[in-house]
Amino acid sequence: MHDPSYPIGKFDPSIRLDEAGRRQAMDDLAATPARLRAAVLGLDDQQLDTPYREGGWTVRQVVHHVPDSHLNGYLRFKLGLTEGSPEIKLYQQSLWAELPEARTAPIAVSLALLEALHERWDRSLRAMSAADFERTVMHPERGPVPLDNLLALYSWHGRHHVGHINGLRERMGWA
DSSP: OOOTTOTTOOOOTTOOOOHHHHHHHHHHHHHHHHHHHHHHTTOOHHHHTSBSSTTSOBHHHHHHHHHHHHHHHHHHHHHHHHSSSOBOOOOOHHHHTTSHHHHHSOHHHHHHHHHHHHHHHHHHHHTOOHHHHHOEEEETTTEEEEHHHHHHHHHHHHHHHHHHHHHHHHHHTOO
């Protein structure tokens, strides 16, 4: 049976990317804003306020979550590129998703934010060397994490949440 929590499968935290894998992950990450915009195209407020699965966030919360998460990811890359294995801060994503703006704000705000953020992030990623991708950040729970692993994570993350929305659209018959 298909698990709506993980429409593309769970992320493998041990993944390491080679040059071709990095290019694919960068392409996937760069496509996230357009994929997310396409996934919500034509949805009305009632549909946006529908949870993508029982007990899950609403589509609106998912749309606001993606730039929240990717802002954190972008900052982790910047820190990793400019400091020696800096400790990164975790955040309470479930609590962020319950804040009033995440539950009620128009999605256009977060779609525009995601597009601008990804324009900057993509430029930064494509300027990185192979050695830059070996740099690490210190995750409080996982220890040192290479930037190539973070690239794989955020590439997966965008596809994961677009999968939530597209899966709901399919189950509900929302063309």
